[in-house]
Amino acid sequence: MASEGDSKRVLHRVKDTLKIDGPDPSITDLLDFYLNNTNMHGMRRIAVSKGPIKKTIWIVFSLIAVAMVFWQGIQLIQSFYSIAVSVTINYQKLPFPAITVCSLNPYKYNQSQALLEKLDRNTAVALHNIGIAVTNLSAAKRDDEPLPIPLVWLDTTVTNQTVVTDVISGKFHVVPGEVEMRSYFSQNYQSSEPLIAIEVCGEERKCIYNAFTSAIDAVIQWYRLHFINIMAIVPEKDKDKLGYSADEFIIDCLFSGTVCDPSTSFKKLQHPILGNCFTFNDGSDGKSLDIASAGIDYGLHMVLNTRQDNSLPYLAMGAGAKIGIHLQNTTPFIEAVGIDIPPAMESSLGLRVNDVQKLGDPYSDCTMDGSDIDVKSLYDSPYSVQTCQNSCFQWEMIKSCGCANYEQPLPEGSRFCNYDNNPGWEYCYYRLYDMYIKEELKCIQVCRQICSETEHEVTLSLADWPSKASKGWLLRALSKEQGLPANDTLKPSDIAIVNIYFKDLTQKTISESPASSIVTLLSNLGGLLGLWLSCSMLCVVEVLEIFCVDFPWILLKKLLTTCSSAFASLVRGPDPAPSVHFPVQLPVGGSPAEDPPTFHTAMQCPREPIPMPNTPPPQYNTLRLRQIAGYVPDGGSDGED
Structure with missing residues (x-):
């Protein structure tokens, strides 16, 4: 008798030799395989539980667990993109900002009257x-x-x-x-x-x-x-003559108690509407004025002559001056955000410095320096939202109207709009400006906030000037310094006094930081998976393999098989009807359709009909074999004849 070990060896040899064939696995088989072999306990209980009630209970529990993982996981990811704001206050020596001052009476009426x-x-x-x-x-x-x-x-x-x-x-x-x-x-x-x-x-x-x-x-x-x-058609040099010089506009100047010369300490800036403006400490020489003490005695003091008796009656509605406080080497948008300084008053502007530092991508869409903004700047200064939007609108104006807006910088090769050279430009301008306001142009969307900027918080206080006791001698002294004749004395309505200083030397830094790091996020997600699904990140890889690799591959194979069969049938044409029918001997156990396409049938040997021999074989004990793979031929006997 052959031993059981010999039978196993024969069985393995048969499996290795014979061609294993069977139907391809389906998605149902894949899910069955996954549920029986997954590391997630709840999913396995669905497959191994007996009875529909237990299976239903485990399906409900598993769905609840998956829903909780998704819900809390979304909350964790949202918290990862949230930010925390911290405020730091430092006490240190501070750089004095650039100060730009303009007169609300920009042009001399006696000089521009003919124009x-x-x-x-x-x-x-x-x-x-x-x-x-x-x-x-x-x-x-x-x-x-x-x-x-x-x-x-x-x-x-x-x-x-x-x-x-x-x-x-x-x-x-x-x-x-x-x-x-x-x-x-x-x-x-x-x-x-x-x-x-x-x-x-x-x-x-x-x-x-x-x-x-x-x-x-x-x-x-x-x-x-x-x-x-x-x-728009007046040359720059002529506009310069129509306005006031620094010595005419700024009567007196002191910085930290030291006299400053208006003609040398201020740099002239030509504004399209406000005319000649002057900037103190603009930074063009590479130097910065630092302040080591706070208070009104350690700032900038100016006496301004607004000259109301020689102002344009229909352009200058207000009297006094405009002050712009900004960083060095930056463009002051003084008409838009400047501070009005009234005449016959002493205005004191106390400053505090705030540094704002925002997080960039992925927490916000702010830009570091504007280099990633698709707008060519027309300003010789660092990036800001205002310079970007003004440049963007000017380029759109040139593109749509054929000329440049007078209130914005002039690009090289262009000219300002004027009704003599560009009739009807106002109609085009209004159309374009309305589109800009309604955000139909790209300017507001493209020009993003800057991530890091320094702001000056301003506190304005006012006092009447001059006092009744000092009015007489003070105005006569100022008139004499201006070279006015004895019978011509300055009036209080012509003079504006300005003091600009640091209220204290504290610099407040407002910075953003991530509420959680990537390490914290992964740790929280891992704990969430372990709590609800009793699995690790390898379970996630397992799920991705099943649903992102195996599922698509099975569907693709079925699609290719279907297309190939359809194409072969189209090429071969219809099969001819058979004229002779031969009996087909089916394998024991039923028809081929009885074997469902599962992973197990792919491991079975093909069962083909075995013909019975006409002459029985010799009855040698050495040729007797044990039952192989559970197969016993019809009529066979395990005993001796």
Whole structure:
């Protein structure tokens, strides 16, 4: 008799020799294999539990655990991207900021009167026709040639039409339907009183009406628009002569008790609207003025002459000066964010320094230095949101309107817009500016905040100047220093006193830091997986292998097999009908379709019909074999004949 070990060796030899074949595994087989072999206890209990009730309970528990992992995992990831803000206060010697000062009366009226004569004359007529008395009306005569940008009345009392009347000439025309108003009014706005508006028209007489409810605001904006048109073609050297020099504007200057010369200590800056401005401690020489003590005696003291008796009547609505406080070698946007300094007052500006440091990607979209911003800067200064947005709008203006906005820096090879060279540019400008405000241009989205910046917190305090006791001698002394004759004395309304100093030498640093690190995040996720699913990160790899590798591979194989079979059938054509039928002997146990496509059937030997021999073999004991692989032929006997 052959031993059991011999039978096993024969069985292994048969398995190694015979070709193993069977159906491909399916997704169901893969899931069955995974549930029986996974390291997650809950998943295994689904496969090994007996009865539908236990299986259902374990399915519910497993789904709850998976849901908890996803929910708490999302919270952990969100907390990873959150930030913590810390505030640090240091006491140290501080660098004094750059100070830019401009007069609210930018140009000498006696020097620019000839340049603005026609505009001033028409403005006086417009004010008179509006119903505002003008002292110099006798000199105001209406020109035969109207200004290119009219100031008009809009009468919307009549349905389906608007009557447009020129304020200066009195001529009117009727616009059928509703006019396009650039205001917060709706297009079908109806008013019992006419509205005053600025009419700007482009090509083909397409017009926009910039409407106002206040006639004063309308006249100021209308005058400013014409003033920009005029100054856009005036050379820089001529504009410099129209304004005031540093010695004329800054009467006296002290820094930390030391006299500073206005002509040498201040650098001139040409502003498109405010004219000649002057910057103290601008940093162009590479030097920085440091302050070692706080208080008003250790800052900058200036006495400014605003010269109200020689100001432009329709441009300078306010009196005094504008102060801009900024870092060295940066551009001051003084008209937008400057501090107004009133005349006949002593203004004290106390400073504190705040450093703001933000986290970049992935915590925010701030930029470090603007090098990753797709906007070419027109400013000779470091990146800021304002320089980026102004540069972006200027490039869009040149692209859309064919000329540059006068209030922004001029790119090389371009020229400022002017109604003589670019008729209708105002219409294009208003269209573009409305798109900018509505964020339809890319400028606001592209120009991101900077990650690190220094801000100066300003506290303003005011006091009357001069006092009654010192008024007489103080004004006479200042007039004498200015070289005025004895009968010509400065008035308090001409003088503005400014003190700029550090309130203390503390520098507050506001910095952001990650609320959690990547190590903390991974540790928390690992604990979460162990708590709810009793598995480690290897279980995650296991799940990824099943669902990201095996699943797609099975689906791809099935798709390729289906496509290959369809293509082969198409090439082969329909099979001919068989004329002779032969009996097919099925294997013992049923038809081939009874074997489901599982992983186990792929390991079974093919069972083919074995023909019975006509002559029985000799009955030699040495040739007798034990049952192999559980197969016993029909009619076979394990005993001796």
